[in-house]
Amino acid sequence: ARINIPEIIYGEYKTRQQTIEVADALLQRHPRVIVSRSPFNNELEAHYRDRYPVINADLVLVVGDLPEPKGSVLVISAGAADHPVVDECAITLRSIGVQPLVFEDRGIAHPTRVLDAVREGISKDASAVVVVAGMEGALAPFVASLVPLPVIGVPTSVGYGFRAKEAALTSMLASCAPNLTVVNIDGGIRGAVVSGLIARNREK
Amino acid sequence: ARINIPEIIYGEYKTRQQTIEVADALLQRHPRVIVSRSPFNNELEAHYRDRYPVINADLVLVVGDLPEPKGSVLVISAGAADHPVVDECAITLRSIGVQPLVFEDRGIAHPTRVLDAVREGISKDASAVVVVAGMEGALAPFVASLVPLPVIGVPTSVGYGFRAKEAALTSMLASCAPNLTVVNIDGGIRGAVVSGLIARNREK
Amino acid sequence: ARINIPEIIYGEYKTRQQTIEVADALLQRHPRVIVSRSPFNNELEAHYRDRYPVINADLVLVVGDLPEPKGSVLVISAGAADHPVVDECAITLRSIGVQPLVFEDRGIAHPTRVLDAVREGISKDASAVVVVAGMEGALAPFVASLVPLPVIGVPTSVGYGFRAKEAALTSMLASCAPNLTVVNIDGGIRGAVVSGLIARNREK
Amino acid sequence: ARINIPEIIYGEYKTRQQTIEVADALLQRHPRVIVSRSPFNNELEAHYRDRYPVINADLVLVVGDLPEPKGSVLVISAGAADHPVVDECAITLRSIGVQPLVFEDRGIAHPTRVLDAVREGISKDASAVVVVAGMEGALAPFVASLVPLPVIGVPTSVGYGFRAKEAALTSMLASCAPNLTVVNIDGGIRGAVVSGLIARNREK
Amino acid sequence: ARINIPEIIYGEYKTRQQTIEVADALLQRHPRVIVSRSPFNNELEAHYRDRYPVINADLVLVVGDLPEPKGSVLVISAGAADHPVVDECAITLRSIGVQPLVFEDRGIAHPTRVLDAVREGISKDASAVVVVAGMEGALAPFVASLVPLPVIGVPTSVGYGFRAKEAALTSMLASCAPNLTVVNIDGGIRGAVVSGLIARNREK
Amino acid sequence: ARINIPEIIYGEYKTRQQTIEVADALLQRHPRVIVSRSPFNNELEAHYRDRYPVINADLVLVVGDLPEPKGSVLVISAGAADHPVVDECAITLRSIGVQPLVFEDRGIAHPTRVLDAVREGISKDASAVVVVAGMEGALAPFVASLVPLPVIGVPTSVGYGFRAKEAALTSMLASCAPNLTVVNIDGGIRGAVVSGLIARNREK
Amino acid sequence: ARINIPEIIYGEYKTRQQTIEVADALLQRHPRVIVSRSPFNNELEAHYRDRYPVINADLVLVVGDLPEPKGSVLVISAGAADHPVVDECAITLRSIGVQPLVFEDRGIAHPTRVLDAVREGISKDASAVVVVAGMEGALAPFVASLVPLPVIGVPTSVGYGFRAKEAALTSMLASCAPNLTVVNIDGGIRGAVVSGLIARNREK
Amino acid sequence: ARINIPEIIYGEYKTRQQTIEVADALLQRHPRVIVSRSPFNNELEAHYRDRYPVINADLVLVVGDLPEPKGSVLVISAGAADHPVVDECAITLRSIGVQPLVFEDRGIAHPTRVLDAVREGISKDASAVVVVAGMEGALAPFVASLVPLPVIGVPTSVGYGFRAKEAALTSMLASCAPNLTVVNIDGGIRGAVVSGLIARNREK
């Protein structure tokens, strides 16, 4: 059966009016809609909250009821600064009907905290891992070496100095961990959709 | 259960002697070993062929019996020049115990040929898609828009001119297809391991 | 005969006063003038609207009567975010005396919508195609493979993450579509002038 | 009517055998075939010369009769080093049925020599101009400012030092000449196909 | 004899107070001081204008009497947007005691206007040429091919799109004009000091 | 007291004859000389071996007696491919009079093997750590988080694909480990000299 | 004994509330805490100043008593614009218990002023040198050639024009001074921690 | 009077035959010809040596009598590896009729050796300085701070590791020395022509 990905509206360059028009149209045909990177999240929330449940986060907004989760994905991040992307990823997973198991602030400076998160994810039978990390992004290959699962690295633009916004992407691509794959910088939604499809896949 | 990925030896900078030593050690404990990017594939084949089945391709060599495949992955490539990476990916999939469904020379210049490949993959219930493409890499977002499956883009270094070796990677990362994830340039092995884990995952 | 391209003033770094001086001088000798990327479009409109028809868009402003269109150009864009560049291109085409046939929001995620636009352009005997697209820019090679016409790719700076503003340019240059040529990022005016010359050319 | 572009085989990564197979298949259905960047031009010439006329240049090889030219394109290059790309462009134009008017070694160090070439092209009613130039590529915007025609810049990889192979592309893209469009570095074939379509276009 | 270059204070990151302290100290020992890229030009002018003549431009401010000019330098710019850098260059030349011969808005789109400027510079026996140009910077190699003098290219950050701020630098470095040398982007002061030393040199 | 660093000859671009002349001159005044990156190591060994002890490795050659080591430095590398740079570093350390404690093939794929190496280094009271790693270079921040010592990262050019030769450098610079500092790619000698000075420093 | 580095909180992306929570927790267990790059330094100072001594600088804030310094590090900078990074470095050194010997505005334009600083550092028996420099960063290799000590280059983002923010890093990495090592751009804290560990090291 | 620069043939991409044809033509009208970067220097020497004096160096070849030198230029290089570019520069200066005063192997590691060279150049009344340096290129700003003359930096491609071939160019452009100007990487000829014009200039 065709897996149900809710429609995603790329809101970054749309006006408030354009966004509402597209969202209204989609909500005629779909139980929920995801709006990504809109500058009008608060206006959208005000517009929809009487008629629908709304989740309003920094990078993403969901309008409509969330489905019952089937399957789970482990989401680990390196530091507090990666939080908005973690949130975008976790909320999108829930909109797809997959349970995110979230562990934040697990940089490689504290290897035992990383191991704890990985152990818990495996014990709960997660189907895939999303690693959200900025700066040098070393958390992704480290986690990948610890789990026999597909790992989706989501590099973030957190950092300063040389190639500040590209360092994590560069090192995740260059890694020799064979089970590590990568999405665009700050691409929390893509991390969620790919890992969510993997988790849903197994439940079929 | 722990998914069985055969051990992969990164052969690019190893001497013939070093490679054989590591491979011998691994074959004591594992039914098969993958050697990646070794300049000594012919010498390795000669060394092992009396005792083991050997697959000797451009970028990869496998020593040992292949397992019975469970599950399948659709592998689509854009042009003839991408063949060595397709081969690396398909052989690694088979070593992991997953059936590759390979369709080559399906560039977006011929959309109906792309659609044929996608249709066949879906009809055979593939669990994931690997798209191998160089030049502008437009095949990956196009395929991703057609399938409700995780798509792993493997950009190749095929092309000439501006950012010749990086153009496909750049466009795959920048794509707005939410189910598309990417590995390093010419990373056929990583495309195989990630998609193979997804396929095996479902069979558990 | 010499083809009539209206004079184009590059307004980005000029003061309001400098721009008006140059425009006044040109309007002595020409029926219309195009001002590109001026931060003073509203002031310019106020200044000229009593004496001339004025078209005031985000990236371009035209002062003077538009000529009767001869010939047509198909203009296709990938998403709503590309609108300002589409507008710049279409308005410039009209100032040159060529009819733009505009189809927006035709990303490759919806191939049939792309085909519809292409079919209509061909049925109306367009002389060239302008493809306006950001992100991974895959729309340009896809359209180029469908039409036996010169295609001018106008990459836009729409997108985020890795090489956000350069990804579409990179992939359009790297494409193997032999009838695809490219202008600078967000270069709607150049897309219009080149395609307009092609269309006018045929009418001679 | 559909404009006849001969089929182009991208030969760079194909084996001799692969290339001949594709070419044979195409020659069943087409009067001629273009092979681009093959390392086997001499072998291909030997293979085909008994049955077909063959043009064998550095970057391109044409098998089959050339059509009668209709329309013409002015091709100007900066220096002797750009010759292989000029040749690729001129031969492809002839295969498409368009007359190339070629002027080589017309760098901006000698402005009067540039003017002579431009004047001759205009007097012969060329429909478009291809400018082939390496190093700083300044010839392209200079020529574009002199002709009321579409100009296709073909930057070459000639040069040394800083961004040696990208300098001409960079400056052609950044130019403010509105009638200048650009193809990939060393893209003689694309320069020919786009300009050839423009010329053929007018003859319809 | 030691050539008199006035002291230059790099004001970009200094506070108002720091800048005045350094300037006061220098004015004890020197007849004039140049302040470059200070965000406090108006405050500095107010501070000094009762005691010294002050020249206050966008990128440079001079406090103190100007010397009698000896020798001259031709300064040519491509477009109106380059004016602040032209101004910085011309004012610095005058502070060094050299006469700038300034011709603005002489892009290669109007070759005869370039020739006029060059002719006038040569007739006035200028010792060197400074070419200030942004975008593709083609004016610099064009002027260099016309004069038997050292030419100092000052690339500006004017432009948009691909490598917007680096295109002029890239093409000036890549040029094959042997008498063309280059300074940093927007480096009007360096253009003035080098050309001024050349002009003063001859007067010794 | 002035710490004795042996003189280092940069041999990469010198002729055999030039190298011998400089080395001879230095050996008049110094007990030993280091030659770095000479293409003539075998010829140099033949030339000197009758009169001096010679160590001849891939990237470095030492002529003269080694001093008695005082103090020690821990040298850890990620993979077999990094060996030539490890060797260059260890041999240089010995020439400076510092004991290298070398552990190779300790990638983060095997965290316990990393911990073993770190533990041994600390138990032997090493004064500093050199981490030699290519690919994504994640070993350096991982080790830095484990030791209360200065860590010098030596990124290597091992790897393939995107920014193949720069990925390790990029991630080491971007790391948030505050005790991690970095040298140029493949800079084994600089890693040795800096860490050796630290170790010698403590012995004073 | 384990060397006491105070805990460093990376404040750049944290909220005021998050930062205070982490700092409070650390101050339970540590005598002092360093907050780096927080946008809330003034709020933090107000929050803590009644209970702790607070040092509040541009890039760093220290809460808690400073330890008695043991050992010293020479800190030299090129120009006034580098001051915030110098400050960050010197304050961090003092928090680690090491005496910074600071000499600012010592660019290579005044070699004797550089020599004075170096001489004073050596006479005071500094254990290491930190060189803070932007623009072309030439001060670092120059200082490194003068001292028999480890030199840590801290490139700053001061400068304008070509690779404005990366030029100093690039030249420090490329330098042939064997005792020069480098940290990330504007990495004053890393310069302090590495040099502080070296100085503390000797005192053990 | 028009300054006599001998004609320079850019030989890098020309065939032996093409080069001889151009050179023969030029020698009809000029007393000498310079051939730059030809791969056929030995063949050219053999061809011309019976009829003309020939200077045959790595990067340049001069055919014809050298003029009597008037004026002089100081040429300083950093290391032995820069020799071919120094040679190209010195020979071109002599062909232009200017005396080069050459000092090689004067890196900033030995500041007193730099000072000696500068002193001698000034005492001989050189009109300009050419600094040839690779790696981090710090010699150029150092020399520029010592002389009241125009300094032309010729960055070389000597070096390894990060931005190996671009580091010297980057730092020369970023330098704050106001009398320093720059040519392309390995541009010995341009360094010679610009400095030679300055020297000849004064002699007029």
Ligand SMILES: Nc1ncnc2c1ncn2[C@@H]1O[C@H](COP(=O)(O)O)[C@@H](O)[C@H]1O
């Ligand atoms: N072609 C390849 N690309 C990326 N990583 C690889 C490749 N081949 C092997 N590896 C990884 O490299 C590591 C083995 O390195 P080594 O111990 O040097 O053989 C393992 O983690 C492999 O998974």
Ligand SMILES: Nc1ncnc2c1ncn2[C@@H]1O[C@H](COP(=O)(O)O)[C@@H](O)[C@H]1O
């Ligand atoms: N030199 C070239 N540059 C860019 N594209 C080319 C070139 N030669 C052939 N192509 C295109 O590559 C495709 C053929 O690829 P293939 O099927 O691998 O032969 C066609 O779309 C051709 O138009």
Ligand SMILES: Nc1ncnc2c1ncn2[C@@H]1O[C@H](COP(=O)(O)O)[C@@H](O)[C@H]1O
């Ligand atoms: N090594 C070189 N670097 C840059 N420009 C050069 C060089 N050698 C010759 N040229 C220039 O290249 C042009 C000659 O090109 P060509 O007509 O192809 O010989 C003249 O303008 C020369 O000044």
Ligand SMILES: Nc1ncnc2c1ncn2[C@@H]1O[C@H](COP(=O)(O)O)[C@@H](O)[C@H]1O
């Ligand atoms: N706009 C500028 N570009 C480059 N260097 C400059 C500029 N302004 C001043 N300088 C140089 O910067 C140094 C002065 O720096 P400071 O001591 O910080 O004022 C002197 O060497 C000046 O020649």
Ligand SMILES: [Mg+2]
């Ligand atoms: Mg943390």
Ligand SMILES: [Mg+2]
């Ligand atoms: Mg094909």
Ligand SMILES: [Mg+2]
């Ligand atoms: Mg859409």
Ligand SMILES: [Mg+2]
């Ligand atoms: Mg020529």
Ligand SMILES: [Mg+2]
């Ligand atoms: Mg103008």
Ligand SMILES: [Mg+2]
């Ligand atoms: Mg290993």
Ligand SMILES: [Mg+2]
């Ligand atoms: Mg200063």
Ligand SMILES: [Mg+2]
């Ligand atoms: Mg030396």
